[in-house]
Amino acid sequence: MTDVLILGGTGWLSGRIARSWADAGADVTCLARGSRPAPEGAALVVADRDAPEAYAALTDRDWDEVVDVSSNPVHVAAAVDALGTRAAHWTYVSSVSAYARADVEGQDESAELLAPAAAGEEPDYGRDKVAAEKAVRDALADRAAVIRPGLIVGPGDPTDRFGYWVSRFALAGDGPVLVPETGALAGDDPVLVPYTADARAQVIDVDDVAAFVVHIGRERWSGTANAVGDVHALADVLDLARQIAGHSGAAVAASDQFLVDHDVAHWAGPRSLPLWLPGDMPGFMTHRNAIFRAAGGTLRPLRETLERTLADERARGLDRERRAGLVRSDELALLAELARPTGLAGPDRPDRAQR
Ligand SMILES: NC(=O)c1ccc[n+]([C@@H]2O[C@H](COP(=O)([O-])OP(=O)(O)OC[C@H]3O[C@@H](n4cnc5c(N)ncnc54)[C@H](OP(=O)(O)O)[C@@H]3O)[C@@H](O)[C@H]2O)c1
Known part of the structure; x- marks a missing residue:
């Protein structure tokens, strides 16, 4: 034994x-x-x-x-x-x-x-x-x-970060969802704001990390390995989350400036858009995983991780209080602000100047 x-x-x-x-x-x-x-x-x-x-x-x-x-x-x-x-x-x-x-x-x-x-x-x-x-x-x-x-995701995640997206798309149904412009989707889907950007997302399923730890322990492997998934466009991750959740509403993109001006936090925590990163961190979700793979690490498809994350989110409650993301009422208020004709973000916006 x-x-x-x-x-x-x-x-x-x-x-x-x-x-x-x-x-x-x-x-x-x-x-x-x-x-x-x-x-x-x-x-x-x-x-x-x-x-x-x-x-x-x-x-x-x-x-x-x-x-x-x-x-x-x-x-x-x-x-x-x-x-x-x-x-x-x-x-x-x-x-x-x-x-x-x-x-x-x-x-x-x-x-x-x-x-x-x-x-x-x-x-x-x-x-x-x-x-x-x-x-x-x-x-x-x-x-x-x-x-x-890198970012560990999947069922039971106590940080509530990655699960926010699939959960929010499912909760919104045919209603709108606010996404960061750098993660918004290009293409011909009329409900989406077209935007092309190169923000990345790199996640690893918690059970792929656990399996790797067991594997290298059995093999008595020595060395240092990034335990990270493959690098995806953030847009593709959000698109897949949206598909899996069956979301049919609009994914409405807000610029970085709008989000910062409205006190939306990057990455994690209350009033955040999870996985959205400041512009000076383009490398944070792009680490190499060649050593992980050579040492016997395996990665399940992102779709599978998203599906089991959604099942876990449904079990925990799509509208529960979360440690990360926007509460739905704040998100809807931001979307209304974004839709106002004069609601464009910026220091010269009249309603901001009056504050
Ligand atoms: N989440 C991510 O995306 C991410 C990314 C990169 C790396 N990581 C790393 O992944 C690991 C996460 O591990 P985890 O999820 O198991 O962490 P965790 O939920 O914080 O669990 C920590 C464990 O240590 C025990 N512990 C804490 N303080 C202790 C103390 N003073 N004496 C004895 N036991 C103590 C805890 O039990 P008790 O509280 O009962 O003592 C618990 O069993 C960490 O190394 C983290 O840095 C996470």
């Missing part, structure tokens, strides 16, 4: 990794504070990684595989210190946020990284990931795999 330890294992990705390992027949142990249960078939050791003896219950045995998803470099270094000599192989889940540049397209794993976070600094997600990667590599060397996922 393969003995697998997941540091985490009760969160979204780490839970699906734990479940995938259990489905593969491994004896899985998760370590977490116990705010959520471990997946069926996995044991849970309750411990707080802030505590000095956090790993004490785990050091009396050997592990075929340890997986860590933490973004806290102190936790990652302490785990490696306590358990590194007991582990045949170690997989650390980092992020493409470790890269220094978001303006460069097509970066591979050799691209420049951010400076690693130094001890005692304020948390910084990307720099913390770089410091954590270093702790793992320094201690484990050729027993270590580091993966850098």
Whole structure:
């Protein structure tokens, strides 16, 4: 039996990794504070990684595989210190946020990284990931795999980002949906505002990441791999989401300036248009995945991910409160503003000047 330890294992990705390992027949142990249960078939050791003896219950045995998803470099270094000599192989889940540049397209794993976070600094997600990667590599060397996922999507996504689009198209039905101009669709569909732009979208299904982690753990693969999907035009992703949702209303494009002027946020969070990026980040969704594929990573079709995301969105409620996107009433108000003859965005707009 393969003995697998997941540091985490009760969160979204780490839970699906734990479940995938259990489905593969491994004896899985998760370590977490116990705010959520471990997946069926996995044991849970309750411990707080802030505590000095956090790993004490785990050091009396050997592990075929340890997986860590933490973004806290102190936790990652302490785990490696306590358990590194007991582990045949170690997989650390980092992020493409470790890269220094978001303006460069097509970066591979050799691209420049951010400076690693130094001890005692304020948390910084990307720099913390770089410091954590270093702790793992320094201690484990050729027993270590580091993966850098891009945007992870699919059923259960707690961030509500990617699911916004398929969910919103389904909720709108034959009503209008607001899309960023850089993601709007060219072509002859009369309900769409024609616009051609080169915004990209690059996503990976959560279960493709989980399967990859299990695969490289089994193979004891060592190295660093971006865990990212293929690069699509954002327009194509939105178009496919629209088709899958059966949306028959208009997809109305707003310019970047209009959205910024109306306090719509990029990327994620409340009052945002998910996946819409600032213009100075053209490389953020264009990382290379050749190493991922060569190491045995596989990607399901985007259509399948969108379909299962929509099923999950329907189960969770299309009109539920979300962590990302526009609430429908705000979206309709923005669409009305956009449709006003004088409603064009810009600093000289009369109603803005009067404010
Ligand atoms: N979402 C994306 O698009 C994306 C993109 C790139 C990379 N990533 C990376 O993917 C990973 C996401 O993993 P996830 O979804 O499993 O994260 P998560 O939902 O935040 O889960 C974190 C896990 O760690 C445990 N944990 C947190 N603090 C702890 C502590 N002090 N002591 C012990 N256990 C603790 C949590 O359980 P308790 O809270 O019960 O302790 C949970 O099991 C992260 O590495 C993230 O950086 C995500």
